[in-house]
Amino acid sequence: MDALHIAINGVAHDLKGVDARTTLLDLLRDRLHLTGSKKGCDHGQCGACTVLVNGRRINACLSLALTHEGDAIITIEGLAQGDTLHPLQAAFIEHDGFQCGYCTPGQICSAIGMLDEVRRGQPSHVSGDGEHVELDDAEIREGMSGNLCRCGAYVNIVAAIRDVARQAPES
Amino acid sequence: MNPFAYERASDAVRAIAAVAADPDAMFLGGGTNLVDHMRLGVAKPGRLIDVTRLPFDQVEGTPDGGVRIGANVRNSDLAAHPLIRARYPVLSQALLSGASGQLRNMATTAGNLLQRTRCVYFQNVDTPCNKRRPGSGCSAIGGYTRYHAILGASEHCIAVHPSDMAVAMVALDATVEVLGPSGERRMPLVDFHRLPGDAPERDTVLQHGELITAVMLPALPLAAHSLYRKVRDRRSFAFALVSVAAALQIRDGTIQDVRIACGGVAHKPWRATRAEETLRGNPATPEQFGRAADAELAAAQPQPGNAFKVKMLRNTLVAALQELAGVAG
Known part of the structure; x- marks a missing residue:
């Protein structure tokens, strides 16, 4: 079994000859040349490889490509509409939410997934058992704890995410 | 690879x-x-x-008031499930205290139970480790032991089980459903993980080819009043130094019933039966909570590098019970 049908950023791919050892991250970067998703630790600890699979954020480095038969993947390359940036991309620029930029694609994909989790009412270690999750800075930091930034741009990353969350309040 | x-x-x-x-x-x-x-x-x-992709992906309430959790339910979905949050808050809290948002979206219920120790010597193939290579020796003993066991360890292995979820489930009297070549069997989760003894390579009693299909949580009214308290080196995305899952039922100042399990301290989620025995029928006071912790920790055998865990677990257990009882220390 080495065939894989997978949609990446809305484009269907019909792949053959996928080595079972290939992770989703390596498939994206090495085979499809979508190098926006980054390989940091390659152990699921840094979050630089974060992508959205069927709308949920995961670590692409710990996920074998062949397990994604039929899945729809969104990477950093799939977020902008032409020249119009995704609100989180624009907010990261506005708030200077990076220095070297290596962790940024993972930060942004993770933030999209995290904001969706909050919209769906998912609780967190910080929010506890309350019905309503308030997206304050502590909640953002907890939700983003799977994404490391070695430059230490956390203050501005939190500001960018907070800004977008307030632009698009819970519906 | x-x-x-x-x-x-x-x-x-x-x-x-x-x-x-x-x-x-x-x-x-x-x-x-x-x-x-x-x-x-x-x-x-x-x-x-x-x-x-096997169809073990549902969380279902059972007629008797329990909950059946499919083996493939993802950790994030289990933590957010209304039945779990209402009936077993300790389990939701334990799940949310573990890993990161990305990992919780990937990790399954059965996989969480079967995850292996994060002992650095186990994960580094260049160092001797009885769990990875039986008979090669234990590099942790005499080594870096901050994250290692203080209860139930052996001269062959002092690793701890890393799961938070399993600690809550053990406190909740969970049962594991297993399907194997010769049919189905069930066992209490507390008997599923092993102590290392002289065979630390075996984390559980599962036989090769056996597949976990579900975890059953029994009806447990006192679990509606439960919590998970975890102490770690950073506030998020870190394994426990020690953790406590507890449920407590008090009437007129007397402890009617209690469930306690501890994490980060043993090769398996540690059900604190001695502490529970010390509490049932006795007053819900900080002094009694301390006596219960002492009873459980009497058997503790820490390493030079983790002796702090004995007091840390005592304090964490007392604090968890005080929070549940609503009494000040």
Whole structure:
């Protein structure tokens, strides 16, 4: 079994000859040349490889490509509409939410997934058992704890995410 | 990573037969631990049977007031499930205290139970380790032991089980449902994980080819008043130094019933039966909570590098019970 049908950023791919050892991250970067998703630790600890699979954020480095038969993947390359940036991309620029930029694609994909989790009412270690999750800075930091930034741009990353969350309040 | 064959299972019985017949085959769940181990060389399966598409993905209330959790339910979905949050808040809290948002979206219930220790010597293939290579010795003993056991360890292994979820489930009297080549069997989760003894390579009593299909939580009214308290080196995305899962029922100042399990301290989620015995029928006071912790910790045998855990677990257990009882220390 080495065939894989997978949609990446809305484009269907019909792949053959996928080595079972290939992770989703390596498939994206090495085979499809979508190098926006980054390989940091390659152990699921840094979050630089974060992508959205069927709308949920995961670590692409710990996920074998062949397990994604039929899945729809969104990477950093799939977020902008032409020249119009995704609100989180624009907010990261506005708030200077990076220095070297290596962790940024993972930060942004993770933030999209995290904001969706909050919209769906998912609780967190910080929010506890309350019905309503308030997206304050502590909640953002907890939700983003799977994404490391070695430059230490956390203050501005939190500001960018907070800004977008307030632009698009819970519906 | 060593080459291996990959198969996507669409039928549990056939998947079990395939693994049972091949000593080099393993089941693949969310992959968050196994894929990492394959990259590190800790695990070298020749064949992976992906069981994540098998239909064990529901959380269902049972007629008697319990909950049945499918083996493939993802950790994030389990933590957010209304039945879990209402009936067993300790389980939701334990799940949310573990890993990161990304990993919780990937990790399955069965995979969480079967994750292996994060002992650095186990994960580093260049160091002796009785769990990874039986008979090679234990590098942790006399080494870096901050994250190692203080209860139930042996001269062969002092590793701890890393799960938060399993600690809450053990406190909740959970049962594991297992399907194997010769049929189904069930066992209390507290008997599922092993102490290391002289065979630390075996984390659980599961036989090769057996597949976890579900975890059953019994009706447990006192669990509606429960919590998980975890102490770690940073506030998020870190394994426990010590943790406590507790449920408490008090009437007129007297403890009617209690459930306690501890994490980060043993080769398995540690059900604190001595502490529970010390509490039942006695007053819900900080002094009694302390006596209960002392009773449990009387058997503690810390390493030079983790003696602090004895007091840390005592304090954490007392604090958890005080919070549940609503009494000040």
